Amino acid sequence: MSQSTSPDDVDLIQLLTPTGQRVDRPDYSPRIAHLDATALRGMYRDMLLTRRFDTEATALQRQGELGLWAQSLGQEAAQVGSGRAASPQDMIFPAYREHGVAFVRGLELTKILRQFRGIDHGGWDPKDHNFHLYTLVIGSHTLHATGYAMGMQRDGVVGTGDPQRDAATMVYFGDGATSQGDTNEALVFAAVNNAPVVFFCQNNQWAISEPTSRQSRVPLYRRGQGFGIPSLRVDGNDVLACYAVTSEALERARSGGGPTFIEAFTYRMGAHTTSDDPTRYRSAAEEQYWRDRDPIDRLLALMKAEDAVDDAWLAELDEEATAFGEHIRTTVRSFERPSSDFMFRNVYAGPHAIVDDERAWFEAYQRTFVDVSATAGGH
Amino acid sequence: MTTLTLAGAINAGLRRALENDPKVLLMGEDIGALGGVFRVTDGLHKDFGGERVVDTPLAEAGIVGTAIGLAMRGYRPVCEIQFDGFIFPAFDQITTQLAKMHYRSQGRINLPVVIRVPYGGGIGAIEHHSESPEALFAHTPGLRVVSPATPADGFAMIQQAIASPDPVLFFEPKGRYWDKGEVDLDAAAGAPEGLGVARIARAGTDLTIVAYGPTVATALKVAEAAAAEGTSIEVVDLRSLSPLDTATLAESVRRTGHCVVVHEAPVFFGAGAEIAARITEACFFHLEAPVLRVGGFHVPYPVSKLEHDYLPGLDRVLDAVDRALSY
Numbered sequence: 121m122s123q124s125t126s127p128d129d130v131d132l133i134q135l136l137t138p139t140g141q142r143v144d145r146p147d148y149s150p151r152i153a154h155l156d157a158t159a160l161r162g163m164y165r166d167m168l169l170t171r172r173f174d175t176e177a178t179a180l181q182r183q184g185e186l187g188l189w190a191q192s193l194g195q196e197a198a199q200v201g202s203g204r205a206a207s208p209q210d211m212i213f214p215a216y217r218e219h220g221v222a223f224v225r226g227l228e229l230t231k232i233l234r235q236f237r238g239i240d241h242g243g244w245d246p247k248d249h250n251f252h253l254y255t256l257v258i259g260s261h262t263l264h265a266t267g268y269a270m271g272m273q274r275d276g277v278v279g280t281g282d283p284q285r286d287a288a289t290m291v292y293f294g295d296g297a298t299s300q301g302d303t304n305e306a307l308v309f310a311a312v313n314n315a316p317v318v319f320f321c322q323n324n325q326w327a328i329s330e331p332t333s334r335q336s337r338v339p340l341y342r343r344g345q346g347f348g349i350p351s352l353r354v355d356g357n358d359v360l361a362c363y364a365v366t367s368e369a370l371e372r373a374r375s376g377g378g379p380t381f382i383e384a385f386t387y388r389m390g391a392h393t394t395s396d397d398p399t400r401y402r403s404a405a406e407e408q409y410w411r412d413r414d415p416i417d418r419l420l421a422l423m424k425a426e427d428a429v430d431d432a433w434l435a436e437l438d439e440e441a442t443a444f445g446e447h448i449r450t451t452v453r454s455f456e457r458p459s460s461d462f463m464f465r466n467v468y469a470g471p472h473a474i475v476d477d478e479r480a481w482f483e484a485y486q487r488t489f490v491d492v493s494a495t496a497g498g499h
Numbered sequence: 500m501t502t503l504t505l506a507g508a509i510n511a512g513l514r515r516a517l518e519n520d521p522k523v524l525l526m527g528e529d530i531g532a533l534g535g536v537f538r539v540t541d542g543l544h545k546d547f548g549g550e551r552v553v554d555t556p557l558a559e560a561g562i563v564g565t566a567i568g569l570a571m572r573g574y575r576p577v578c579e580i581q582f583d584g585f586i587f588p589a590f591d592q593i594t595t596q597l598a599k600m601h602y603r604s605q606g607r608i609n610l611p612v613v614i615r616v617p618y619g620g621g622i623g624a625i626e627h628h629s630e631s632p633e634a635l636f637a638h639t640p641g642l643r644v645v646s647p648a649t650p651a652d653g654f655a656m657i658q659q660a661i662a663s664p665d666p667v668l669f670f671e672p673k674g675r676y677w678d679k680g681e682v683d684l685d686a687a688a689g690a691p692e693g694l695g696v697a698r699i700a701r702a703g704t705d706l707t708i709v710a711y712g713p714t715v716a717t718a719l720k721v722a723e724a725a726a727a728e729g730t731s732i733e734v735v736d737l738r739s740l741s742p743l744d745t746a747t748l749a750e751s752v753r754r755t756g757h758c759v760v761v762h763e764a765p766v767f768f769g770a771g772a773e774i775a776a777r778i779t780e781a782c783f784f785h786l787e788a789p790v791l792r793v794g795g796f797h798v799p800y801p802v803s804k805l806e807h808d809y810l811p812g813l814d815r816v817l818d819a820v821d822r823a824l825s826y
Contacts, residue, residue: 144633145646194551240605241602241603242605242607244608245604245607246604246608248609251573253604255596257591257595257596258593260564260592260595262564262565263560263563263565263567263568263592264568264596265562265568266565266568266569266572267565267566267568267569267570267571268568268569268571269568269573271568271572271573271684272570274524274574275573289568301560301588301794302560302561302564302591302592305556305560305561306561306564307558308558308561309555309558309561311566360524366546426658427518465600465605466601466602466604466605466606467602467641467645468601468641468665469601469606469609469664469665470663470664470665472741473695473742473745473746474742475640477741479549494768
């Protein structure tokens, strides 16, 4: 087993065991008491459709429709649980495999595929769902989330007591990002400013081929404690616990209580990206160990035990997933290459003589080519 | 008109911006009670408070990275990097995040962040306190890179930079911080587009010296000395490296037929190379000599006891003027 610390750590916050039994905790169980059968089915649907999206995108990459894909497989509970704890006015800063959070925020997921198809560096308006663009440089956006939270403090939307008004930011990053200077600086800035930001670290055990032991000799959540930030470790494959700890952390942030560091202990069941080959650095036994802790199976087991779901509903969801898959495939194949002038647009918000001249030159250059296909005869 | 130092003029411009727009924030190390190591923010913390004139943790990437987040939230942060040589911890945030956000968001996110950088040598400083890294940023699409040479420009240009919808690297020639000049504090700063427009600092007919920031004053001294020998030199103060006002440059060189570019940064792959190439393309049949460059050598900034050999002073620029005119 490669993980540096055991998931059976006594500090691990868990409300649902891998076999789907509830764990009663006086500190966190009250935070999920309002989640009825409808809410559980909603969480299950979010996770299942996120996985369907991820599976379709992986297949589309294999078919040459996408240049690359970063799978979220296995991390659905961490993403859906935490994402569902956020309010619409909270601002979310994802890394690049937070497809489950995107889904919960209401983003039309195929927009994510624009970037991976090579037709857009972004793909959506962050303001539409208060969900920022993906950030590929590891850890950079932890500082953006912290600065944004400092802006919220100045805007007077922290600690007013009005649940419709109070806001926070939440930033997603991985185990590898905890080694980055930017992440550590973000923790410093957030701590000394008491900024309303939740640092949500998905420890999926692997930074491409490097295990967490190459990043830290202490459990990652303890790093947050060193900055004077309340920090905890949650079972990242337990959607209920992820929801509970995140709702607590966001509530603290919105009310003026400052930042929290959450380490969601989970597993990247797939490859880092479609260019990766995990068989070169990890064992089949380890993968099986985590397959037995699948976050989706776990919630289904609970729902069945509590009669929160029936076969008809599951069949309906299955049909929805099939239609969703078809929608994803059709949409991606309809994405077209932008026109060449797209390259020159929006480099600057105002005029810039160099870019403007180069764009004019390139347009004139392109006009010198005659379209021979219209006049050429057959062979 | 008021007589101010360059540092005082930038201070006055920052004060004006803080007064005019509640979204303007200053961030940096020691810019609060101390007023900055060069006192450029003197008195602003007292008058505008710690929420708007922010003493930050000692972390340059953190300063720029959080400024990006604040700008996303609608603020206009003005970051001070204490010295030129300390900007590199923030280089990644500046070049991969700040410079690209408007582009990758298809114009949905504006980042009106100003990064003030005291730069250049000549003050007898120790290592890392005298560098001129401006070309690294001019080479980065998405950034605007400017440098004022006079108190009047310091006052106006800092306000234009803050009003710009784009990120601006604002290089302040620290060796000229205490040079005095007349500033009209009642004048409007002008539109941000004016940032990219060069200025004819002195008219002339025989040769054009292209300078910016700290070397403008040097070029004017050279022109004075040359005038005594009957040579008429035009001095163009670029004010901006990105964008580059190629039109003003080319118009001048077409008239004079000779051009010398002067900057403190190393000549090799420096701003002068780009300027020389563009002038050559635009003015080839008007040139009577190759465009010459005078600047730092391809060595790390030397020990301060040798910096006057390294920096492009009066004699080395006059030597280049003679070589160009006798070509």
